Amino acid sequence: MQDPSRPATGYPAPSYYQTNGGQAPPSATAYPYSAPHPYPQNQYYNPNPSRNYFTRSFVRSFIATLVCLFVIFGAIVFIVWLVLRPTLPDFRLDSFSLTNFSATSQSVNGTWKAGFLVRNNNKKMTITYQVIEARIVYDTLFLREQLLPFKQDTKTETPLNATFSAVNTPVKKEVVDDMNANKAGGSIPFNVEVLASTVFRSGAWRLRARLLKVSCRRVPIGISSNSTSGKLSGGARECQVWT
Missing domain, CATH: 2.60.40 (Immunoglobulin-like)
Known part of the structure; x- marks a missing residue:
């Protein structure tokens, strides 16, 4: 006579639905594969974007200052020339x-x-x-x-x-x-x-x-x-x- 405490063989194992009260297994996605990363893995990451912005701003300001100084100096020289009007002897x-x-x-x-x-x-x-x-x-x-x-x-x-x-x-x-x-x-x-x-x-x-x-x-x-x-x-x- 077969021992009732031993599981019966030759029958499929009980499903998860049966052992878990008929609840569906938890799932992180609706697809059978994992979702892609929202950003490409090889995308460049700038850890300090404000530093590059400061550098570009400084270069533009420096060039603009040089141009202004050149224009002012040229205007002064031209005005002096108009006032003094040097002529050769x-x-x-x-x-x-x-x-x-x-x-x-x-x-x-x-x-x-x-x-x-x-x-x-x-x-x-x-x-x-x-x-x-x-x-x-x-x-x-x-x-x-x-x-x-x-x-x-x-x-x-x-x-x-x-x-x-x-x-x-x-x-x-x-x-x-x-x-x-x-x-x-x-x-x-x-x-x-x-x-x-x-x-x-x-x-x-x-x-x-x-x-x-x-x-x-x-x-x-x-x-x-x-x-x-x-x-x-x-x-x-x-x-x-x-x-």
Whole structure:
């Protein structure tokens, strides 16, 4: 006789509904698989978004500040220029002479004297000539002379003199022949130049230093074929001035 305490075999096991009073099993989802994560697992996560916003805001503010400063500085410079209106000085070659001149073989001798009148036309700006160099040029003949610096007040004129000497200065034979040919024609043309480092100033306002260039081209010295001396022909010459 079969023991009633032992479960019967050959019959299906009782279902959960039977053992649980007919209640349905708990379920976290209505589907037989788990729901996907609401955000992709590989999405970038910024732990401190306010820091990036602050950085971008700072860069934009810095660039805007630089632009404003540049505009303000440009406006100030333009206003100062309109008020002061700096103009370049005038250079006039009033005198030009040559003594003890000779051009033989491949050398040149002589003494040149040039006299300028420098005029400052500015009403509000003084001009300081810091470094001044005067030159005489004839083809490959190149003579230079350092002049003393000076300061020129507004609406004033200042004389400027320079002396050049050539003692057996070597030049090409073609240059000697050309000089003697011009001398035989009654005059020898020379280029007279000035280079000057200048500063324009008005009270506390000081403009940047400028390199002033002065050129008097082909200034003739009248000299006869049997003479060693001559002087400027045709009167005073206005020179070209630029920076």
